[in-house]
Amino acid sequence: MGTPLAGTQPRQDPRMVGRMSCIAVCSVKGGVGKTSAAVNLAALAAMEGKTLLIDLDPQGSATYSLAVGERVPGGASSVALDGQIDAVVKTATVNLDVVPADFSLRRLDTELADVRRPRRRLRRMIEKLGEGYDHVILDCAPGIALSIEGILRAADLILVPVEPAALPMRGMDQLSAYLAGDRRLQSIPMVAFLSKVDRRRATHRRLADELPNERDDIIGVIPYAVEVEEMPLKRKPLVESAPSSRGARAYADLWRAVSERLAA
Numbered sequence: 001m002g003t004p005l006a007g008t009q010p011r012q013d014p015r016m017v018g019r020m021s022c023i024a025v026c027s028v029k030g031g032v033g034k035t036s037a038a039v040n041l042a043a044l045a046a047m048e049g050k051t052l053l054i055d056l057d058p059q060g061s062a063t064y065s066l067a068v069g070e071r072v073p074g075g076a077s078s079v080a081l082d083g084q085i086d087a088v089v090k091t092a093t094v095n096l097d098v099v100p101a102d103f104s105l106r107r108l109d110t111e112l113a114d115v116r117r118p119r120r121r122l123r124r125m126i127e128k129l130g131e132g133y134d135h136v137i138l139d140c141a142p143g144i145a146l147s148i149e150g151i152l153r154a155a156d157l158i159l160v161p162v163e164p165a166a167l168p169m170r171g172m173d174q175l176s177a178y179l180a181g182d183r184r185l186q187s188i189p190m191v192a193f194l195s196k197v198d199r200r201r202a203t204h205r206r207l208a209d210e211l212p213n214e215r216d217d218i219i220g221v222i223p224y225a226v227e228v229e230e231m232p233l234k235r236k237p238l239v240e241s242a243p244s245s246r247g248a249r250a251y252a253d254l255w256r257a258v259s260e261r262l263a264a
């Protein structure tokens with residue numbers, strides 16, 4: 001059988017053909033490992049299919065870690081509001097593109113306040129940017145603001161890094177309760193992974209050994225590792241800069257667990 005000529009196939013309903021899967025890496029706290037996870041998981045996703053990482057934090061750490069320029073024509077905040085496709089930039093990693101962030105994103109919440117149906121606007125923007133991709137990964141800014149609520153609506157899975165200690169665990173349960181109370185977010189599964197786990201510390205060791213067995217919403221453990229810490233210096237994901245390191249293997253396990261949840 002020959003290949004059908006381009007243009008002779010009936011147009012498929014875009015909702016029916018393999019829609020991208022969208023993972024939002026988010027947490028109320030900053031500095032917990034969101035960006036490290038978003039960049040490394042995006043690079044792993046890119047080994048399987050076309051992947052877009054959308055950097056939604058004005059600090060632009062994901063943008064920086066992938067060695068992409070931080071100058072966004074018109075400013076990242078207008079991209080977030082209008083979803084301009086020309087904002088997408090290729091990275092040095094095969095199959096991985098990024099929508100960079102810049103400091104203008106700090107104004108996003110104020111700007112959204114003047115927009116009709118702001119949350120829906122953000123969800124649509126993410127869906128528009130994600131067209132043609134197999135995976136979209138959102139690196140969120142910390143906190144729960146109007147913008148985050150809209151961003152999370154685009155997600156098929158919400159992934160939260162949690163440091164293994166009592167207060168961060170409590171923060172995770174608060175986030176989960178907040179999601180459960182929002183009609184448009186309650187159906188989106190939320191899972192967490194233990195982040196920056198230092199096995200020399202008794203509490204870390206105990207929680208890392210117990211929690212993944214006790215709670216099925218904890219799907220992975222990322223060790224505290226120098227190669228993760230150094231990623232912003234090397235400006236490359238670990239699959240490229242240190243593929244056999246402990247950190248790289250832990251992110252690969254996490255990616256498998258995330259993929260299983262997405263398929264469930």
Ligand SMILES: Nc1ncnc2c1ncn2[C@@H]1O[C@H](COP(=O)(O)OP(=O)(O)O)[C@@H](O)[C@H]1O
Nearest residue numbers: 030031032033034035036196223224225228229
């Ligand atoms: N597993 C880890 N081991 C060592 N350092 C880490 C690890 N995860 C994150 N870090 C470091 O902690 C800081 C915050 O991490 P980051 O991923 O930027 O968090 P967030 O995006 O939540 O603010 C960064 O300096 C990063 O390099």
Ligand SMILES: [Mg+2]
Nearest residue numbers: 034035057061
């Ligand atoms: Mg970050």
